[in-house]
Amino acid sequence: MRVTYGGICGSDLHYWRDGAVGSAVLRAPMVLGHEVVGTVIESAADLSGPPVGASVAVHPATPGADIDPPGRENLSRGGTYLGSAMDFPHTDGGFVHHLVVPTRMLRVVPAGLDHRRAVLAEPAAVAWHAVRQAGDVRGRSVAVVGGGPIGALSAAVARRDGASAVRVLDLFSRPVEAARELGADGVLVSDEQSVAQIEADVVIESSGSPAGLALAIRIARRAGRVIMVGLLPAGDQPVPIAAATRKELQLVGSFRFTEEMDEVVQALADGSLDVTGVVTHVVDASDAVSAFETASDARRSGKVLLSFGPTIPEDSDRR
Numbered sequence: 001m002r003v004t005y006g007g008i009c010g011s012d013l014h015y016w017r018d019g020a021v022g023s024a025v026l027r028a029p030m031v032l033g034h035e036v037v038g039t040v041i042e043s044a045a046d047l048s049g050p051p052v053g054a055s056v057a058v059h060p061a062t063p064g065a066d067i068d069p070p071g072r073e074n075l076s077r078g079g080t081y082l083g084s085a086m087d088f089p090h091t092d093g094g095f096v097h098h099l100v101v102p103t104r105m106l107r108v109v110p111a112g113l114d115h116r117r118a119v120l121a122e123p124a125a126v127a128w129h130a131v132r133q134a135g136d137v138r139g140r141s142v143a144v145v146g147g148g149p150i151g152a153l154s155a156a157v158a159r160r161d162g163a164s165a166v167r168v169l170d171l172f173s174r175p176v177e178a179a180r181e182l183g184a185d186g187v188l189v190s191d192e193q194s195v196a197q198i199e200a201d202v203v204i205e206s207s208g209s210p211a212g213l214a215l216a217i218r219i220a221r222r223a224g225r226v227i228m229v230g231l232l233p234a235g236d237q238p239v240p241i242a243a244a245t246r247k248e249l250q251l252v253g254s255f256r257f258t259e260e261m262d263e264v265v266q267a268l269a270d271g272s273l274d275v276t277g278v279v280t281h282v283v284d285a286s287d288a289v290s291a292f293e294t295a296s297d298a299r300r301s302g303k304v305l306l307s308f309g310p311t312i313p314e315d316s317d318r319r
Contacts, residue, residue: 049103
């Protein structure tokens with residue numbers, strides 16, 4: 001496929017800045033990127049999969065053979081993920097002009113869904129899975145701690161699924177304002193008076209910080225559920241577990257996704273999943289360092305996309 005856009009994820013930023021994401025440590029050079037959309041320019045030799053010219057988004061996971069429990073491919077042992085250093089040799093990602101992948105990883109993008117929105121299918125699937133971990137949110141209040149791309153998309157999914165109220169809390173004004181564009185209530189963490197009034201049935205922690213998790217536990221309603229989608233650093237973390245025990249909270253992990261990406265692509269196509277304002281910058285791939293610097297500044301950016309132009313004419317020799 002010829003890649004059109006690649007979205008910069010928080011894990012890409014961690015590899016770039018720190019050389020590690022949690023326990024996944026870089027031990028060799030690795031191509032980043034797992035949020036990828038593009039166009040098929042050469043179909044599979046066995047004639048499986050989309051034809052030449054099809055618009056496709058990439059499901060970056062390859063489950064391992066040990067899928068236990070059944071149906072939870074995202075938790076399988078021995079699986080791989082594009083642009084991940086979890087295993088060695090590492091699995092190269094999709095920040096390239098041309099990408100060869102098995103057809104099972106491709107999801108056809110419906111007509112009318114432009115690539116700039118379709119590239120959000122992977123991060124939106126992460127958010128979709130996180131909201132599903134909360135159970136049925138219809139008529140329930142939802143708060144999201146951390147208004148970055150995953151937090152914003154989680155808010156959008158919760159609204160789509162019928163939450164009675166959705167609030168997004170963040171340190172900076174830009175993500176708070178962006179949350180309001182999505183129809184959620186945006187609250188600055190520094191506004192203690194507003195924070196003190198929040199009590200939610202479901203809290204989605206997407207900041208990936210101990211302080212964020214502490215805030216999530218604080219604002220969760222008694223017998224509520226806290227969904228931990230933000231990836232904290234490896235090792236022990238300070239958590240106010242006594243408060244969680246006292247309120248009988250359920251602390252639930254959320255890791256990647258399974259086949260939710262199919263539902264997400266359809267929801268993006270039919271417009272039921274509103275992703276207005278999530279993409280804030282589109283930068284040419286030749287200026288990738290600048291793009292990563294922009295994506296690192298949550299005060300001025302949301303989702304930053306790398307734009308990959310065609311490197312060869314479509315009808316030329318691609319050997």
